[in-house]
Amino acid sequence: MKLEKKDILGMQDLSVDEINLILETAESFLEISTREIKKVPTLRGKTIINLFFEASTRTRTSFEIAGKRLSADTINISSSTSSVVKGETLIDTARNLEAMNPDVIVIRHSAAGAPHLLSSLVKQSIINAGDGAHEHPTQALLDMMTIKEKKGRISGLKIAIAGDIAHSRVARSNIYGLTKMGAEIVVAGPATMLPRNIEQMGVKVFNNLDDAITGADVVMMLRIQLERQKQSVFPSLREYSQHYCLNRHNIKLAKNDVIVMHPGPINRGVEISPDIADDPSCSVILNQVNNGVAVRMALLYLLIGGHE
Amino acid sequence: MKIILAGARLIDPTKKIDAQMDILLEEGKIAKINSALLKSTKSKDAGKVKVIELTGMIVTPGLIDMHTHLREPGFEYKETVASGCAAAVAGGFTSIACMPNTSPVNDNRSITEFIRRKALEADLANVYPIGAISVNSEGKQLTEFWDLKEAGVVGLSDDGNPVMDAALMRRALEYAYSLGLPVISHCEDKNLSGDGLINEGYYSTILGLNGIPSIAEEAMVARDIIIAEFTNTRVHIAHVSTAGSVRLIRDAKKRGLKITAETAPHYFTLTDEALQGYDTNLKVNPPLRSPQDVTAIKDGLTDGTIDVIACDHAPHGRTDKELEFEYAQNGISGLETSLGLSLNLIREKILSWPELIAKMSANPARILNLPKGALSEGSDADITVIDPHLKWTVDIKAFCSRGKNSPFSRRAMQGKAVMTIVGGEIKYAAPSLKL
Numbered sequence: 001m002k003l004e005k006k007d008i009l010g011m012q013d014l015s016v017d018e019i020n021l022i023l024e025t026a027e028s029f030l031e032i033s034t035r036e037i038k039k040v041p042t043l044r045g046k047t048i049i050n051l052f053f054e055a056s057t058r059t060r061t062s063f064e065i066a067g068k069r070l071s072a073d074t075i076n077i078s079s080s081t082s083s084v085v086k087g088e089t090l091i092d093t094a095r096n097l098e099a100m101n102p103d104v105i106v107i108r109h110s111a112a113g114a115p116h117l118l119s120s121l122v123k124q125s126i127i128n129a130g131d132g133a134h135e136h137p138t139q140a141l142l143d144m145m146t147i148k149e150k151k152g153r154i155s156g157l158k159i160a161i162a163g164d165i166a167h168s169r170v171a172r173s174n175i176y177g178l179t180k181m182g183a184e185i186v187v188a189g190p191a192t193m194l195p196r197n198i199e200q201m202g203v204k205v206f207n208n209l210d211d212a213i214t215g216a217d218v219v220m221m222l223r224i225q226l227e228r229q230k231q232s233v234f235p236s237l238r239e240y241s242q243h244y245c246l247n248r249h250n251i252k253l254a255k256n257d258v259i260v261m262h263p264g265p266i267n268r269g270v271e272i273s274p275d276i277a278d279d280p281s282c283s284v285i286l287n288q289v290n291n292g293v294a295v296r297m298a299l300l301y302l303l304i305g306g307h308e
Numbered sequence: 309m310k311i312i313l314a315g316a317r318l319i320d321p322t323k324k325i326d327a328q329m330d331i332l333l334e335e336g337k338i339a340k341i342n343s344a345l346l347k348s349t350k351s352k353d354a355g356k357v358k359v360i361e362l363t364g365m366i367v368t369p370g371l372i373d374m375h376t377h378l379r380e381p382g383f384e385y386k387e388t389v390a391s392g393c394a395a396a397v398a399g400g401f402t403s404i405a406c407m408p409n410t411s412p413v414n415d416n417r418s419i420t421e422f423i424r425r426k427a428l429e430a431d432l433a434n435v436y437p438i439g440a441i442s443v444n445s446e447g448k449q450l451t452e453f454w455d456l457k458e459a460g461v462v463g464l465s466d467d468g469n470p471v472m473d474a475a476l477m478r479r480a481l482e483y484a485y486s487l488g489l490p491v492i493s494h495c496e497d498k499n500l501s502g503d504g505l506i507n508e509g510y511y512s513t514i515l516g517l518n519g520i521p522s523i524a525e526e527a528m529v530a531r532d533i534i535i536a537e538f539t540n541t542r543v544h545i546a547h548v549s550t551a552g553s554v555r556l557i558r559d560a561k562k563r564g565l566k567i568t569a570e571t572a573p574h575y576f577t578l579t580d581e582a583l584q585g586y587d588t589n590l591k592v593n594p595p596l597r598s599p600q601d602v603t604a605i606k607d608g609l610t611d612g613t614i615d616v617i618a619c620d621h622a623p624h625g626r627t628d629k630e631l632e633f634e635y636a637q638n639g640i641s642g643l644e645t646s647l648g649l650s651l652n653l654i655r656e657k658i659l660s661w662p663e664l665i666a667k668m669s670a671n672p673a674r675i676l677n678l679p680k681g682a683l684s685e686g687s688d689a690d691i692t693v694i695d696p697h698l699k700w701t702v703d704i705k706a707f708c709s710r711g712k713n714s715p716f717s718r719r720a721m722q723g724k725a726v727m728t729i730v731g732g733e734i735k736y737a738a739p740s741l742k743l
Binding site: 012072091109111112113114116117132133134135166169172194195196198200201231240 | 502508509510512513515516517518519521535585586630631632634635640
């Protein structure tokens, strides 16, 4: 099996069949990471470049481990976009990288659409590892894999996504992916964090966290970015955490078997209380990280491996 | 050299003429307009008169673009006065007014004179500079309007750096009005537009691009209208893009205020839906809006709320556009596609031929006080010849403009300027026209 796609730019472009194929492939790869020798020769001789224009620890490490466990050669490039002539970095870097013949370029960039630009420039497969506030498809896929693992299904679940929806690529990718798979999505946050016409993406919208998580099977909390305070997106962390922090009390409104997710890194005590984040009976945050490696292995395999 | 333009349909909205007429051009002026000119001249002046047979063509007063960016001085790689003028005549424009956002900014006599000298050297289209409202367009201190006027500016604008200080705008409108200079306002509340990139709505949401809300434009349109009303002065609203702006201007005009307005072809041709794919050639300020806004713009054109169709010609180099969307510059190279796109309005029955021609010649001439935009015996022989049926495809490589940044690349068009005459001289003739 192979994905009939050159690139993975976003969940918007993936069909239900493609999502199922990726998730099933990822599930079959989970076992490799439990072996004593965590390596298979599947992508031996392939080259994967992780091109990160934005700081990242987990996602970059996850892609690197995924590539290495499939025996690909992985190269990490961290570049800053702070130079005066901004975008030239991307175009020139892309053309230079292309000339070195890698098989996949994984890109993270603070500018929405940067992977699309890269895709138009180079013949190699592009995987979007997060572009601005646009999409983060591998995060959504690992979230979907985790939900499926814990709940056995995605269809019919009520999933609440809470926090700064406006600036969240995780929220957008999950909304696309999860609604395609038949989940009911509600989003919650202060009005200043809900982007205009978000309801047209097929979600219900709440300003109150309690309303959003009532009866939820899954609650996904988003990281609050401190610099938004300066833009008056919210008045203070104190006020935000009083009303939008998932804690022992409000989680009772969700289903008894609710699972709690977070794309990380967590602001403990801001959007999620430490006792919830660390509670193994509901928190699946570390399962997400574990599944992240498997999902990225699956994507790499489906894009450039398994030709026969 | 005398020229007779023979057999064309002449449309001059200022004279309410829409009929087959012959025109005699002599020494840069229009000598005669007459339905049977060719017959009466033929015998005695044969050999001394160049007769151009234009049956099936439409002849109009030379088109005027009141919102062009010539990038000289400072950004010659994007456009020079000469290349911009070549683009103008290729697009059917005999006169253009150029915005002051050059480097240095056209905020003083020497830059104005430099631009005019470059235009004379180019010897293609008439170029009318627009001066800055404030020094370096910083919105702090007024420029020397009187001196600028004497140097030849026909209007004042801080263009893409809108005057955020309402008190300064008030003074600008008062002082400019006393000199008979129009103030052209790029309406954008910079606090509301913030770091926005495209229209705020569904598409900004799904594309993850920061939005520019329609109210960023409308708040400033409202402000400028009430300042003009209070001071009994006039203001011209540049590139109207939203339904709310159309409503505010319509209401102001109904109340008899001296408000005029323009829009640009992209605002009645494209919507923000086109931005999926992050094509930076669609990045423009104000941004492409919603289908409801497009409908309102068309209604505003039909009912006269919007007086002018202007190109907002904003040429850029590849290095300005081949970038991540948020780093790319705003603007569309529009002089060579404006007429073709505007002719769609006639087919869509939004405008009649005379109405369209008025919005592209007589109306901008009136707003900028130019002695242009009408065809009378004795007036300057600035004439545009349009082939209304010619089918062509936009080819950015063939643009005379250095700015190849057009989202209309490869678009099929019908109708084109095939000859542009400035001061009695043919400055552009399309290969399709057999002379």
